[in-house]
Amino acid sequence: MKTKVLAIDDSRTIRNLLAATLEEAGFEYHCAVDGREGVDMYPDVDPDVVITDINMPNLDGFGVIEELRGTGINSKVPILVLTTESAPELKARARGAGATGWITKPFDDASLIFALKRVTGAAA
Amino acid sequence: MSGSIQDTFFEECEELLEATDEGLTAIEGGDHDSEVVNAIFRAVHSIKGGAGAFGLDDLVAFAHRFETVFDEVRSNRLELDEKLIQLLLRSSDQLSALVEAARDGGEIDEAHNDTLLAALDEYIPEEEEDLTFEPMGLGGPAPMMDLGDLGGAPAEPQEETYRIRFQPLKEMYGTGNEPFFLFQALKDLGELTVTMDENELPGFDAMDMSEAYLAWDLVLVTKETRSKVEAVFEFVEGLCELSINGDGDAEAEANALAALDAMFAAPPAADAAAAPEGEAPAAPFEPPVPAPEPEAKPAAAEEKASAPKAESGKQEQRGGPKPTLRVELERVDRLINAVGELIINHSMLAQQIANLNVSDTRDVETELEGFKNLARDIQEGVMAIRAQPVKPLFQRMARIVREASAATGKTCKLVTEGENTEVDKTVIERLSDPLTHILRNAVDHGVEKPDDREAAGKSKIGEIRLSASHRSGSVCIEIKDDGAGVNRPRVKQIAIEKGLIPENAELTDSEIDNLLFAPGFSTAKEISNLSGRGVGMDVVKNAVTGLGGRINISSSPGKGSTFTIILPLTLAVMDGMVVSVADQTMVVPITSIVETMRGSDDMINSLGADGTLLSIRGNFVPICDVAGGLGLYRESDQQAGVYLLVETETGQRCALAVDDIHDQRQVVIKSLDGVCGEIPGVAAATILGDGKIAMILDPESIIAASPTAAAFDTERRMSNAS
Structure with a gap:
C-alpha cells in the first residue's frame, strides 16, 4: 500500500513541487491550502505522514501540530515542518509543539524523500 | 515537468505581489492592522520559498531581507513610519522587478538593488542579519553534527564501519519519531x-x-560519508543519547577521542555488535516496541469519533475570500467558442424558419426570442468568467508612477477609482503596455516640476487619477493628470516640422491635442528613456484600436490632460451592421457608425479625377467605396447607393459606400490569425445565419487607404488655413 502524505502549504508552488516529487516517488499525495483545512481533512485522509508549512493563514503550522497532537486526533503521526534555512528557533519551537522533523526549503527530491524515509520508514 | 511548476510559481508570484502591493497600499493609507502585516509577510515568505526551490538566489536574498523587516514589524519591534513605508513600497517594486527578471531573464539594476538591501538592513537588528544556519545548540553527546552537508563533499569510496549507540529519551516518543x-x-x-x-x-x-528504557547498538558498514550517517539522526538530536564512532575515522581528532571514550565506556556493546551476523544477540529488524505504544489504539478510536465533528466545523471556519475555482483558460475559451456557435446557430434557425414561408410563425418566434435571450444570458455568464477586475492592473500602475516620479524628480501620486470594474482578461493583459506608456507620459510631460507647480499655485504633489467604469456596454478607462496640459503651440510647431500638417493649417484645439497620436510624433526634446524609447503615443493608439477600442485626449491649459480609452466589453462578440458590397455580405462594427443614409445623385460631388464627396446637410464628406477599397468589382446593374457615415479617432469623417444594408445584429468574431495573412480593411470574420462567412470590416484602415479621404483631408486643412 502506498504511503499517504498530507501536505499543508498555502503556496501553490510548494504544493506543486511536493506533489510532483512525491507522486513520482510513488507516494499517495493529498494537500490542503492552509492549516485549518489540513486539520479538517486529516481524519478523512488518515495520512501516514503530515508535511506542514509554518506561515499560513487561518491556522499556522504550530497550530496544526498542536491540534493534531493535542486533541487526540492522532498523537503519533509523524509531522514534518517546512522551514527556511535561517530559522533554528522555529525548529526548536516546532519540536516543542511535537513536530517529528523538518524539511528545509528549498528542498531537493532526495532530501525530501530522505526526510520521509526517516519518519515513516518508507521510500514510497 | 519542473518548467510547468516554475510557470505556476511565477503565476503565483503575480498574485503574491498583488497581495503585497494591496497590503502596502492599505498600510500607506494608515491601516497598520496586524493581519495586513501578516498577510504581506506570508506573501513575501512564499515568494522566497518558491524562489529558493528554483535557485533564484537574487530573489531569495531580497525577499529574505524584506521578510525579515516585516517580521520585525509584526513582532512590534519596529514601527511603521513614513520613511519605512516608502522604503517598503520601493522594496515591493524591486521584488516585482526581480520576479520579472527571473521570469524573463532580464537584467536588474544591481546598484539600486544593493541600495535597497542596505536600506532594509538598517532596520534589521544585528543578530538577525546572520543568515547562516546554526545547528541546534543542544550540547548533547553528538557535538560534530554537520547538518548542512547532506549532499556535500564527494564520498570516499572506502568502506567504513560505524558503531552507533542510540538511546532515546522519553521526549523522543512524543515527537512521532520511531x-x-x-x-x-x-x-x-x-x-x-x-x-x-x-x-x-x-x-x-x-x-x-x-x-x-530501550537502547540500541548498531553497526553500520557503509561507503557513505559520516555526515550522511549523522543526518539520519538529525530529527532526534537532543532527544536521545547518541554516539557515532567510525573505526578508521582519523580525520578529526575530536572524533578519535570520542571513539576512544565510547570504547572505554561500553565495551560489551561494541563486542556484541561486532559478533558475526546470525548469532544470538543480533536482531536485525525486529520491529521495536517502544514503551508508549499501547496509547496508539485509543487514539485511533478517538480519531474516528472526532471525524464528523471536524467535518461539520469545516464550513463554519471558512471565512474570508469567496470560494473560487481555478480553471485552465483554454476550457473557458472552448466554452466561449461554443456560445459563439450557439449564437450563430440561433441566427441560422431564425433564417431557416423565415425561409419556410409559413404564414403564422408567431409561436415559433416567441420561442426563438426566448432562445436568443438565453443565448445572451449564457454568453454574458461566460464573459463574466473571463472578466477580471482591473485592480491588479491598476496596482501595477501605482508602481509605474512611483518609478517614473523617482526618475524625473517629480512627486506624483496615483489615485485610482473603479478598481473593481471587470474587463476581459485579454483586454486587461493588452492594456498594460498602453497604460504604462500613458502614465509615464503623464509624469514625464504632463505633471510639472514641484517648483513650477508651486509657482502656478498648485500643490507640489502632482495627482494622476486612473479610473475605470462601465459605460453603455463599453469599458471606459480614464487617465487624468493635473499638470500643465498639452502645450498646443509647441505640438503644432512639431507637427509642422515633422511634416504631419501643412505649415498654415488651422486646427481646432482638439485636433491639435489628437496630433499626439499621429505616427512619428514625440514632443520630448530628447528621447528620455522614461516615456520615450523612440515610440510615441501612436503605438498606444494602435494597441487600443487593436482591442477594438478608441482613445481620445482632452486637455485644458494649466489644468491638465485627460486620456479616455473606450473598450468593448468583450473581444468575442460585437454588434454589427450587416451590409452587402458587390454580392458579398460584410459586417461593419456598429461602434464606428455615426449614421446611415441612402444617397441620391445630387448629393454626390466630384473631387479631383476619381474622388467623390457626399454632401450631407451642407457639409462635404469624402466617399470611400468599400468595393474599390477591397478590390471587388460590381456587376453593371449593381450600384453603391447606401452610405455609412463613420468617424475615425482623429475626428475625420468619411462615408463608406455599400450596396445595401440588411440588418443589425450580434456577430461572433472569428479571428483570421493563422487562417490567412493580414487583409487591409478587414478586421476579422464571422459566420452568418445562413452559414456563410462574412468579413468584419475595419473602417479605419479602409479610410486610411483611401486616396479620396487623404486628398480631402489635405484639401480641408489647406482651406482651413486660408
Whole structure:
C-alpha cells in the first residue's frame, strides 16, 4: 500500500513541487491550502505522514501540530515542518509543539524523500 | 515537468505581489492592522520559498531581507513610519522587478538593488542579519553534527564501519519519531546490524509507560560519508543519547577521542555488535516496541469519533475570500467558442424558419426570442468568467508612477477609482503596455516640476487619477493628470516640422491635442528613456484600436490632460451592421457608425479625377467605396447607393459606400490569425445565419487607404488655413 502524505502549504508552488516529487516517488499525495483545512481533512485522509508549512493563514503550522497532537486526533503521526534555512528557533519551537522533523526549503527530491524515509520508514 | 511548476510559481508570484502591493497600499493609507502585516509577510515568505526551490538566489536574498523587516514589524519591534513605508513600497517594486527578471531573464539594476538591501538592513537588528544556519545548540553527546552537508563533499569510496549507540529519551516518543524507521533509513546506507539493549528495562510491575528504557547498538558498514550517517539522526538530536564512532575515522581528532571514550565506556556493546551476523544477540529488524505504544489504539478510536465533528466545523471556519475555482483558460475559451456557435446557430434557425414561408410563425418566434435571450444570458455568464477586475492592473500602475516620479524628480501620486470594474482578461493583459506608456507620459510631460507647480499655485504633489467604469456596454478607462496640459503651440510647431500638417493649417484645439497620436510624433526634446524609447503615443493608439477600442485626449491649459480609452466589453462578440458590397455580405462594427443614409445623385460631388464627396446637410464628406477599397468589382446593374457615415479617432469623417444594408445584429468574431495573412480593411470574420462567412470590416484602415479621404483631408486643412 502506498504511503499517504498530507501536505499543508498555502503556496501553490510548494504544493506543486511536493506533489510532483512525491507522486513520482510513488507516494499517495493529498494537500490542503492552509492549516485549518489540513486539520479538517486529516481524519478523512488518515495520512501516514503530515508535511506542514509554518506561515499560513487561518491556522499556522504550530497550530496544526498542536491540534493534531493535542486533541487526540492522532498523537503519533509523524509531522514534518517546512522551514527556511535561517530559522533554528522555529525548529526548536516546532519540536516543542511535537513536530517529528523538518524539511528545509528549498528542498531537493532526495532530501525530501530522505526526510520521509526517516519518519515513516518508507521510500514510497 | 519542473518548467510547468516554475510557470505556476511565477503565476503565483503575480498574485503574491498583488497581495503585497494591496497590503502596502492599505498600510500607506494608515491601516497598520496586524493581519495586513501578516498577510504581506506570508506573501513575501512564499515568494522566497518558491524562489529558493528554483535557485533564484537574487530573489531569495531580497525577499529574505524584506521578510525579515516585516517580521520585525509584526513582532512590534519596529514601527511603521513614513520613511519605512516608502522604503517598503520601493522594496515591493524591486521584488516585482526581480520576479520579472527571473521570469524573463532580464537584467536588474544591481546598484539600486544593493541600495535597497542596505536600506532594509538598517532596520534589521544585528543578530538577525546572520543568515547562516546554526545547528541546534543542544550540547548533547553528538557535538560534530554537520547538518548542512547532506549532499556535500564527494564520498570516499572506502568502506567504513560505524558503531552507533542510540538511546532515546522519553521526549523522543512524543515527537512521532520511531527508532525502527531511523534504522531503516540507516539500512539504506549500507549493511546494518541492530542489537537491542534491554538491560535497563525494569520488571513489568515497575514499568512506567511514559519512560524510555530501550537502547540500541548498531553497526553500520557503509561507503557513505559520516555526515550522511549523522543526518539520519538529525530529527532526534537532543532527544536521545547518541554516539557515532567510525573505526578508521582519523580525520578529526575530536572524533578519535570520542571513539576512544565510547570504547572505554561500553565495551560489551561494541563486542556484541561486532559478533558475526546470525548469532544470538543480533536482531536485525525486529520491529521495536517502544514503551508508549499501547496509547496508539485509543487514539485511533478517538480519531474516528472526532471525524464528523471536524467535518461539520469545516464550513463554519471558512471565512474570508469567496470560494473560487481555478480553471485552465483554454476550457473557458472552448466554452466561449461554443456560445459563439450557439449564437450563430440561433441566427441560422431564425433564417431557416423565415425561409419556410409559413404564414403564422408567431409561436415559433416567441420561442426563438426566448432562445436568443438565453443565448445572451449564457454568453454574458461566460464573459463574466473571463472578466477580471482591473485592480491588479491598476496596482501595477501605482508602481509605474512611483518609478517614473523617482526618475524625473517629480512627486506624483496615483489615485485610482473603479478598481473593481471587470474587463476581459485579454483586454486587461493588452492594456498594460498602453497604460504604462500613458502614465509615464503623464509624469514625464504632463505633471510639472514641484517648483513650477508651486509657482502656478498648485500643490507640489502632482495627482494622476486612473479610473475605470462601465459605460453603455463599453469599458471606459480614464487617465487624468493635473499638470500643465498639452502645450498646443509647441505640438503644432512639431507637427509642422515633422511634416504631419501643412505649415498654415488651422486646427481646432482638439485636433491639435489628437496630433499626439499621429505616427512619428514625440514632443520630448530628447528621447528620455522614461516615456520615450523612440515610440510615441501612436503605438498606444494602435494597441487600443487593436482591442477594438478608441482613445481620445482632452486637455485644458494649466489644468491638465485627460486620456479616455473606450473598450468593448468583450473581444468575442460585437454588434454589427450587416451590409452587402458587390454580392458579398460584410459586417461593419456598429461602434464606428455615426449614421446611415441612402444617397441620391445630387448629393454626390466630384473631387479631383476619381474622388467623390457626399454632401450631407451642407457639409462635404469624402466617399470611400468599400468595393474599390477591397478590390471587388460590381456587376453593371449593381450600384453603391447606401452610405455609412463613420468617424475615425482623429475626428475625420468619411462615408463608406455599400450596396445595401440588411440588418443589425450580434456577430461572433472569428479571428483570421493563422487562417490567412493580414487583409487591409478587414478586421476579422464571422459566420452568418445562413452559414456563410462574412468579413468584419475595419473602417479605419479602409479610410486610411483611401486616396479620396487623404486628398480631402489635405484639401480641408489647406482651406482651413486660408
